[in-house]
Amino acid sequence: MNMNYETIYQANKEEKLFGRYITLQHIEHLIFKYPYQVIGKSVLGKPIYKLEFGMGKTKIFMWSQMHGNESTTTKALFDFINFLHSNTTESNAILSNFTFWLLPMLNPDGAELYTRENANKIDLNRDAQNLSQPESVLLREVFTEFKPDFCYNLHDQRTIFGAGDTGKPATVSFLAPAYNDERAINEVRSKAIEVIVSMNETLQQFIPNQIGRFDDSFNINCIGDTFQSMNVPTILFEAGHFQGDYDREFSRKFIFIALLSGIQYINENDIVLNKIQKYLHIPQNKVIFYDFVCKNVKINYDSLEKSINFALQYKEVLSESEIIFEAHVAQINDLENYYGHFEFDANNKSYQDNFKNTPIVGQIANFSIENGISFSSGKLVQFSLD
DSSP, rough: OOHHHHHHHHHHHOOOSSSSSHHHHHHHHHTSSOOOEEEEEESSSSSSEEEEEEEEOOOOOEEEEESOOOHHHHHHHHHHHHHHOOOOOOHHHHHHHEEEEESSSSOHHHHHHHHHHTTTSSOOOOOOOOOOHHHHHHHHHHHHHHHEEEEEEEEEEOTTTEEEEEESBBBBEOOOOOSSTTTTOHHHHHHHHHHHHHHHHHHHEEEEEEEEEEOOOOOOOOOHHHHHHTTOOOEEEOOOOOOTTTHHHHHHHHHHHHHHHHHHHHHHOOOOOOOOOHHHHHOOOEEEEEEEEEEEEEEEETEEEEEEEEEEEEEEETTTTTTEEEEEEESSSOTTEEEEEEEEEEEEEEEEEHHHHHHOOOOBBOOEEETTTEETTTEEEEOOOO
C-alpha cells in the first residue's frame, strides 16, 4: 500500500506538543483521552503510564524518554497515536494486525529536570542488568508480560553526529543492537536489520544522505542489547539534528515516517533475512559537527596578529520551563574534517571580547566579529553574512 507520508503526518501531528521541553504535564491530558494503565511510579512518585492499542497478533513494544532530555520521539509517538485513531483504511489495517504497548515517558523525573538520568542520577539505559531503579524494573516487567515480537527503543542524539562522510547531519539514526561481544548477526538481529533497511529506504526520499547507523559495540547493561540477547528483535531510534531545527520539529516528522513505514513493511512483507549488506551500507555516525564554526578570524595574540578558526557548541539549559541554547567555545583550530551547522567566514575581520580578545575553550560565548556576528551570554544576537 502506497502512503503519502507527508500528508498523513500533517493530518495527525499533535499540535499541543512543541519544542524540546516535554514533561508529564505536557502529555497527561493526551494520555487521558484513551484507556490507560498506571504501571508504577518513578523515584519521585510520578506515574508511569502504559497505553495499549490494536488487537493483532504482531506485538510491538515502544518506550520513549528513557532519557528525560530526549523528547523528540515522544512527540512523534503521539503523532503516531493520532494516526492509529484516524479511522482510515491504513490505520484500521494496522490496528487489526498489530498490538501496541506504549510507554510514552519512562523517566518523568528526568523529563521534569531535563536530565539524561533519573532522579537518582542513574542512566536507565545502563541499568538493564542491575535493575536498580524503579523505572528499569517497570520496563522489564512490561517486557516480560507482553512478550513482544519487536521492541522500539526511542531516543534523541546530539547535534555532533554526522551521517558518515556525507558532510550532512545524522537527522535520524538506527541501530540493531548487538547481542554478544562478537556483534554477531543471528535471525533475531536480522529481523531488526530488515525493518531498519526498509525505514532507511523510505527516509532517503525525504532526507537523502542524512540517515546514520549507530555504533554497535556490545554493552549488556544497555536495554537494547539486553532485549536483543533475550531473543526479541530490538531497534534503536535516534532523532538527530536537521538543518536549523533546534526545536526538532522536522526530526519529529522523520521519526513518525520511520515508525509508520517500518510497521507498514512488517505488515505487508515476510521477513526474509537477506538485508545485512544494505544495513551495513548505511553510513555509521561520526562525531564531525559543531553547532557554529567561525573561520578566518583575526585576533591579536601576544601583540601579534594571526588568523584562527574556532567552533562553538550549544549547551541546553533549562530556564523557566524553556530550553535555552547557550553557546560555549568548544575548539580552536584543528577543525579539519569538521563542519558547523552554521558557518561564518570572517574574511580576516577582528574578534573582540571583554576579556583577552581571544576565544578560550570552555568559555561562554561573549564576543563580536566586526560587521558579522555577535554573541552575548551564550546567545546569538547578530548574524550577518554580508
